[in-house]
Amino acid sequence: MGVLEAEGIVLRKYYLRETSYILVLYTREFGKVRGVLKGVRKPFPQFAANFEMLSLCRVLFYKKKKSVLDLITHCEAKDYHRALRSSLEKLVYASYFVELVDSVTQDHDPNPLIFDILRGSLDMLGRAGGAKRVRRVFEIKFLGALGFSPQVDRCVKCSSDVEGKSFFSAASGGIMCGGCRDDKNGGMPVSLGTAKFISKIQRSEMDRAEHIKLSREVGLEIEKMLDSFIRYHIGRPVRSLKLLGDLSRSGMA
Numbered sequence: 001m002g003v004l005e006a007e008g009i010v011l012r013k014y015y016l017r018e019t020s021y022i023l024v025l026y027t028r029e030f031g032k033v034r035g036v037l038k039g040v041r042k043p044f045p046q047f048a049a050n051f052e053m054l055s056l057c058r059v060l061f062y063k064k065k066k067s068v069l070d071l072i073t074h075c076e077a078k079d080y081h082r083a084l085r086s087s088l089e090k091l092v093y094a095s096y097f098v099e100l101v102d103s104v105t106q107d108h109d110p111n112p113l114i115f116d117i118l119r120g121s122l123d124m125l126g127r128a129g130g131a132k133r134v135r136r137v138f139e140i141k142f143l144g145a146l147g148f149s150p151q152v153d154r155c156v157k158c159s160s161d162v163e164g165k166s167f168f169s170a171a172s173g174g175i176m177c178g179g180c181r182d183d184k185n186g187g188m189p190v191s192l193g194t195a196k197f198i199s200k201i202q203r204s205e206m207d208r209a210e211h212i213k214l215s216r217e218v219g220l221e222i223e224k225m226l227d228s229f230i231r232y233h234i235g236r237p238v239r240s241l242k243l244l245g246d247l248s249r250s251g252m253a
């Protein structure tokens, strides 16, 4: 097979030898690509900056049949995402996005929507504006791309429109009305504003979603709801979430 060309975002980078790296990228065309990049010339860091985590790169590579590692022959940054690297808060959110994408995707299993959501979210983070809101948009869109969108416009049990307070449970996949809520999987109370915000983001384009406002109360509810939902579907704690918690307790995020 000949050389393949793709556009990808660097999820991880390992130092292999003095002039070699293992790069893990999420590409639009081929999904996750994991490969060795050899012969990275000195002096660093001007070459190393080409493939830092979060960089959007143009990459040329060969698929290797008998190896889990492809051979990357060229990797060049098109967007280093400099704007988001100057803020610790934004950098931690960006690492969280990348970690989520890495943890649920397989090598060579393309999902262009996931690439577009990751790229769009990194771009959004780089612009001014609330990093927390970008995180909500990313999570809601990302769950949708995986086919795990929580149902928030109607009760998951009886399909009735929910007016007023509803109850969310990750196991049932969305919100329940007061009548259908049972003691076994009680669910956390969710206000109508929260359900409406999530539903609006689910239906909006990425660049419009950025401008949908939410109140502090809705933000806190959504955080609890999405955290439990993501833990339920990903099935293991996300490392960067712990860091986000530490940052927010220290007042930095």
Ligand SMILES: [Zn+2]
Pocket (backbone or CB within 6 Å): 155, 156, 157, 158, 159, 160, 176, 177, 178, 179, 180, 181
């Ligand atoms: Zn119901």
